[in-house]
Amino acid sequence: MERFRVLTGRTVVLPMDDVDTDQIIPARFLKGTTRAGLGQGLFADRRYAADGSPRPDFPLNRPEAAGAPVLVTGRNFGCGSSREHAVWALADQGFRACVGPSFADIFRGNALKNGLLPVAVPADVHARLAAAAGATVTIDLEQEEIALADGTRARFTVDPFARHCLLEGIDELDFLRGQEAAIAAWESQHEHGRTMGGRR
Amino acid sequence: MTVTGTDGARPGPRTLFQKVWDGHVVRAATADTPAVLYVDLHLVHEVTSPQAFALLRERGLRVRRPDRTVATMDHSTPTTPLAPGARAVIQDPQAAAQVRALSENCAASDIPLYPLGHERQGIVHVISPELGLTRPGLTIVCGDSHTSTHGAFGALAFGIGTSEVGHVLATQCLLAWPPKTLAIAVRGRLAAGVTAKDLVLAIIARIGVGGATGHVIEYRGEAVRALTMEERMTVCNMSIEAGGRAGMVAPDETTFEYLQGRPFAPAGADWEAAVEGWRALVTDEGAAFDREVTLEGAEVEPMITWGTNPGASIPIHGVVPEPAGDAAIARALTYMGLAPGERLLGRRVDVAFIGSCTNGRLSDLRAAATVFAGRRVAEGVRALVVPGSQQVKKQAEAEGLDRVFREAGAEWREPGCSMCIAMNGDRLEPGRYAVSTSNRNFEGRQGPGGRTLLASPLTAAAAAVTGRVTDARELMR
Numbered sequence: 200m201e202r203f204r205v206l207t208g209r210t211v212v213l214p215m216d217d218v219d220t221d222q223i224i225p226a227r228f229l230k231g232t233t234r235a236g237l238g239q240g241l242f243a244d245r246r247y248a249a250d251g252s253p254r255p256d257f258p259l260n261r262p263e264a265a266g267a268p269v270l271v272t273g274r275n276f277g278c279g280s281s282r283e284h285a286v287w288a289l290a291d292q293g294f295r296a297c298v299g300p301s302f303a304d305i306f307r308g309n310a311l312k313n314g315l316l317p318v319a320v321p322a323d324v325h326a327r328l329a330a331a332a333g334a335t336v337t338i339d340l341e342q343e344e345i346a347l348a349d350g351t352r353a354r355f356t357v358d359p360f361a362r363h364c365l366l367e368g369i370d371e372l373d374f375l376r377g378q379e380a381a382i383a384a385w386e387s388q389h390e391h392g393r394t395m396g397g398r399r
Numbered sequence: 400m401t402v403t404g405t406d407g408a409r410p411g412p413r414t415l416f417q418k419v420w421d422g423h424v425v426r427a428a429t430a431d432t433p434a435v436l437y438v439d440l441h442l443v444h445e446v447t448s449p450q451a452f453a454l455l456r457e458r459g460l461r462v463r464r465p466d467r468t469v470a471t472m473d474h475s476t477p478t479t480p481l482a483p484g485a486r487a488v489i490q491d492p493q494a495a496a497q498v499r500a501l502s503e504n505c506a507a508s509d510i511p512l513y514p515l516g517h518e519r520q521g522i523v524h525v526i527s528p529e530l531g532l533t534r535p536g537l538t539i540v541c542g543d544s545h546t547s548t549h550g551a552f553g554a555l556a557f558g559i560g561t562s563e564v565g566h567v568l569a570t571q572c573l574l575a576w577p578p579k580t581l582a583i584a585v586r587g588r589l590a591a592g593v594t595a596k597d598l599v600l601a602i603i604a605r606i607g608v609g610g611a612t613g614h615v616i617e618y619r620g621e622a623v624r625a626l627t628m629e630e631r632m633t634v635c636n637m638s639i640e641a642g643g644r645a646g647m648v649a650p651d652e653t654t655f656e657y658l659q660g661r662p663f664a665p666a667g668a669d670w671e672a673a674v675e676g677w678r679a680l681v682t683d684e685g686a687a688f689d690r691e692v693t694l695e696g697a698e699v700e701p702m703i704t705w706g707t708n709p710g711a712s713i714p715i716h717g718v719v720p721e722p723a724g725d726a727a728i729a730r731a732l733t734y735m736g737l738a739p740g741e742r743l744l745g746r747r748v749d750v751a752f753i754g755s756c757t758n759g760r761l762s763d764l765r766a767a768a769t770v771f772a773g774r775r776v777a778e779g780v781r782a783l784v785v786p787g788s789q790q791v792k793k794q795a796e797a798e799g800l801d802r803v804f805r806e807a808g809a810e811w812r813e814p815g816c817s818m819c820i821a822m823n824g825d826r827l828e829p830g831r832y833a834v835s836t837s838n839r840n841f842e843g844r845q846g847p848g849g850r851t852l853l854a855s856p857l858t859a860a861a862a863a864v865t866g867r868v869t870d871a872r873e874l875m876r
Contacts, residue, residue, distance in 0.1 A: 215726075215727065215730070217609070217708050217727070219839075219841045221839065221841040222841065225843055226474075226820045226844075227822060229446050229447075229475075230475055230491065230493035230494050230497055230822065231449075231493065232450070232453070232496060233449070233450060244842065244843045249829070249847070275612065275642065278642060278708075279544065279639075280839075281542060281543060281558040281559060281560055282447065282560075283542075283561040286560070301612070303609070303612060304612055304613060304644050305544060305560060305644065309560035309561075309562065312560065358576065359430070359431050359432075360432050363431065371562075371574055372454075372458075372565060372566050374574070375435065375566055375569070375572055375573075375574060376460075378435050378572065381426050381435065382425055382435070382437070382570060382572055385425040386571075389437070
């Protein structure tokens, strides 16, 4: 896992509330068996016309969006389907943080496991961000602080364990595997030899 | 994130959720680390698992408990009707490769698989209860947000992402912070012609699509107790559409009766012991929820969605809202081709879709069949009836329901997710309207540009035979 400490970069603003993961990546892009190349499907039905040409008014298609690592989102971003492909697609596009009023639970968890930082900010900070597309912001995970181009600074909080993993580049699976002794002990106490329906 | 509960067996009255959670804590959460939660049952399907198996291979890890893992194929598989004895052929090379990857991954790890063509294949959230794998008090996860379905049995069941699928394959555990609890009590009884689907749509309309974020819901009250298991599954299934990862109903005689005799349910003396344990899985008198919401069952009407999220629903006789400056409503109305203040009742529809993990069970098909019986699908309407599993299909055919659908002019298809997610070629065309018994009316969910009106099987069947949004109760008089 790549470390995440401080991110400075421009924003793309997509301020709609309740953007579901079907919008972020439509289901027809979920038929692969790898994580590669999913950026092509990112917001596909909003970003491209039926003939495949980019819609110039969609924020991601504006010239200043190229290379911007911060996506400013609306409330409840990433609701709906659990597809981690939504996070992979955002990361493949080059996003490293989403900043919005709130995030759906599964999306937030998926994002944190892929180095895409979900930053929940108060309404007034969100309004400033939404009004200044393309502005440069600095997100400091260690200090849990976001600094806007206009000098506004705001605190945010991230699940302390995920923050630790991101700061140190620790993979959650490695941490879980380190619990093997406790897991085996739990199983020996609770299982009574039962299986769920498969072969042991 | 704040830690809102404590781990381990806590003193005092506990909620159903707390009892199940406490029973699976391998290592309690601290201020800095989430709990290590043991997973009893891991359900796997073809779409969200290949990258997880690849992760294990990259790291040289094995599947820790293949005996606690069960797989099937549902999302990208064809549901095209087959001649008797014919085998399904997957035309889409990508979908075929994904399905093949699941077969290979399961074979390599000794994971039981119910593949395409197997008599037990079907939508993952339909087959696990059918098999008796889903049971009270278990922790159940799947790389699918509708895993909340299994909470109908008093299990703690929730959807996870593919990274977590890898975690569970490798360790049989997850890292999780204790969620908050939300009690949704439904008093009294639902009126005749009002279904579990209408109830859950009314609940989501009430609390909003983010209303249960961070919470596990417990559905309670007389109206919930009166629901059958299949109806409880419909309600719990859509918990995620209110943002709740899990929804639970305390097990009772209805639950035990459903489970007894199923292939993997305990039998003999084990059954008696299991039921005794399950009876304790109720919220104790005096246990506190973080939030409580109460609805009157008698006030719930048949519901239908007008917008582009499952919270945007109205009673079937209601009117589409005015945007009143709300850009999201305005956008949804534009996408849906609807005018503010318009009634949906009487609006022409193009497709009726009956199926999905929400409403693809036998009782759903029986309900639809009562409407189709003796009627014809309206001119210009396509009606798809997609059983949730091979077992549902078999039982429906044994009852002659397939004949009712076919004689009405509806398509009687093979089991799978089908037009709920439109990954397999079953797709709503741009601009067309579908009354669907599925769970999501997001833009493009059933096909790019498609317009979804979510409703119950009764309402979908009524739309199929009249060609219009119709109050099914008027056909049943």
